Amino acid sequence: MLILILYFFIAIVAIQLAYYLGVFGKFAFAKAQKITPKRIPISVIVCAKNEEENVAKFIPLLAEQNYPDFEIVLIDDASSDSTLEIFEAFEKQYSNIRLVKVQNNEAFWGNKKYALTLGIKAAKKEYLLFTDADCYPTSKEWITAMSSQFTMQKTIVLGYGGYEKIANSFLNKLIRFETVLTAVQYFSWAKIGHPYMGVGRNMAYKKEEFFKVNGFINHIQVRSGDDDLFINEAARGKNTTISFTPESFTYSKPKTTYKDWLTQKRRHVATASHYKKFDQFQLGTFYCSQFLFLLLPILLLSFQFQWILVLSLIATRYLFAWIVIGFSAGKLKENDLKYWFPVVELLLILIQINIFIKNIFSKPVNWK
Template sequence: MLIFLLYFFIAIVFIQIFYYLGIFGKFAFAKPQNITPKKLPVSVIVCAKNEEENVKKYIPLLAEQNYPDFEIVLIDDASSDETLEVFEEFEKKYPNIRLVKVQNNEAFWGNKKYALTLGIKASKKDYLLFTDADCYPTSTEWITAMSSQFTMNKTIVLGYGGYEKINRSLLNKVIRFETVLTATQYFSWAKTGLPYMGVGRNLAYKKEEFFNVNGFIEHIQVRSGDDDLFVNQAANKINTTIAYTPESFTYSKPKETYKEWFSQKRRHVSTANYYKPFDKIQLGLFYTSQLLFFLLAIVLLSFQFQWIVVLALLATRYTITWTVTGFSAGKLKENDLKIWFPIVEMILIFTQINIFITNIFSKPVHWK
């Protein structure tokens, strides 16, 4: 029995090495990216529901972008606070702001995709750049950096949406590590020619891509997924690229309690059930192999069975994964996470198992 577990453990280690070196290494070890400014017409689209305080702070940062041809489409999704009033003041102040007021629709009540569809249809530019109401760009060159990756063929650009750093917070390190790992995954698979998701905090695509797949209609019944499900449906090896220069990043405030973050991740994870079969398989295999790696290592070491071999495999796996993760974190300017890798990875793995089990028995709460 133990010899079987050892062979199984060896197989799991090789699966992990394949993911980290064969797939994730394509982003981790990629050359620095250049920005070649383009003068493409861009509509920055922000959908907000009850985000009064956030839009007061962050919309001016978007309006101050150093870019020659852009508009900002502000979508108020039937807010019950003062979001609409704040938007109306911005519309008066900035000539390139376009306001879309969404009323509750009986068929699509509370559905962010319905609100986004109205905003996209109201936009006047050919290229769309999305961010959330609680996000802000790292520089005035954000639009330039994201739009610079568009070409004649590359009409979908996946960006990085990070979270602010909170000192002396282990939860914050876990949240940011999970964000880095997720970005490493979708950046790397995009570079292999198999893009499967993006994040709405920082995502761009040509408007025609939206209409080519009839918008969100195929997954309109799914409350989340205006970003990852759209990319999963529309992206391919020909039309998709990535942006990872520091100027292209956006940031937002992370959750400050485990309960809030857990609820957020439940919503994110639930949309993966609607991914294409290959994407569900590759994600499932990766996360399953992560869990089995720890469980099998614990069992084999507890019985001291071939412990030298087990320790050698542990050292090999950690050397490779730590190196790849470190290079990825460096590219995404999350360098402090490097030394915390073993701890935050273990916390994240068992949190993901908890999320999976919880989602089986209850549905997560979506758009406010």
């Protein structure tokens, strides 16, 4: 039995190395991108529901972008706070702001996809750039950086949406590491030619891509997924690219309690169950191999069975994984995380198992 477990463990290590070196290495070791400014007309789309504090702070940062031809489409999704009033004030202040007021619809009650659809239809520009109401760009060149990746063939651009750093917060490191790992995955698969998701905090696409798949209609019953489920359906190797220059990043405030963050992650994991079968398989294989990479050596080492070989395999996997994560974190300006890699990875694996089990027995909370 122990020899079978050892062979199985060797196979798991091989799978992990295949992911880290064969897949994630495509992003980790990619050459730095260059920004070649273009004059593509852009509609920046922001959907907000009860975000009065965030929109008051961040919309001016969007309006002051250094770009020759853009509009901002602000969507108020039936807010009950002062979001709409703030939007109306911005509409009067900035000539390039367009306001979309969404009333509650019985058929699409509280469905962000319905609100976004109205905003997309109202947009006057052919190219759409999305971010969330609680996000802000890192520079005035955000639109320039993201739009520079569009070509005649590449009509979907996936960007990086990170989270602010909070000093002396381990939860913050855990959240940011999970965000980096997710970005490494969807960036790498996109570079391979098999894009499977993006984040609504920072992504762009040509309007025609939205109508090619009839918008969100094929997953409208799923409250979440206006970003990743859309990309999972619409993105292909031929039409999708990535943007990872620092000027193209956006940031938002992270959750500050484990409860709030776990609620958010439960929603994300539940949405992934609607991905295409291959994407579910590759994600499932990766996370299962991570768990087994922890479990199997515990069994082997508890019997001191081939312990030199087992420790060598563990060291090999950690060495290459650490290198890949280190290079990736550097590209995403999250350098401090590479020093915490072994600890946060271990905890993240255990948390993901916990989330998977919880989602089996109860449904996560969705859009506000």
